[in-house]
Amino acid sequence: MLGPRQVDQAALFYEFSIEGHIPADHMLRAIDRFIDLSAVRGELASFYSHTGRPSIDPELMIRMLLVGYCFWHPFGTPTVR
Numbered sequence: 001m002l003g004p005r006q007v008d009q010a011a012l013f014y015e016f017s018i019e020g021h022i023p024a025d026h027m028l029r030a031i032d033r034f035i036d037l038s039a040v041r042g043e044l045a046s047f048y049s050h051t052g053r054p055s056i057d058p059e060l061m062i063r064m065l066l067v068g069y070c071f072w073h074p075f076g077t078p079t080v081r
Contacts, residue, residue, distance in 0.1 A: 027070065028067065028070070031066065031070070035066075037059045037062055037063065038059070040058050040059045040062060041057070041058055041059060044058045
């Protein structure tokens, strides 16, 4: 099941802004300027089931893989807990 993009959950967690924690000249900000992943959900939607638990947003998954690749995060090591 293709899970919805969850952007309205800020009220459930402590206040955290990534803007205040990642420097403006950080490598990930430079990558984000050049990569447009907005079409990923539409392209991959047909591969997801309509039943079962919602999945991780495919755009988020690709971003997590890019972070792991850029910082040599070994596969199999938990990226998100």
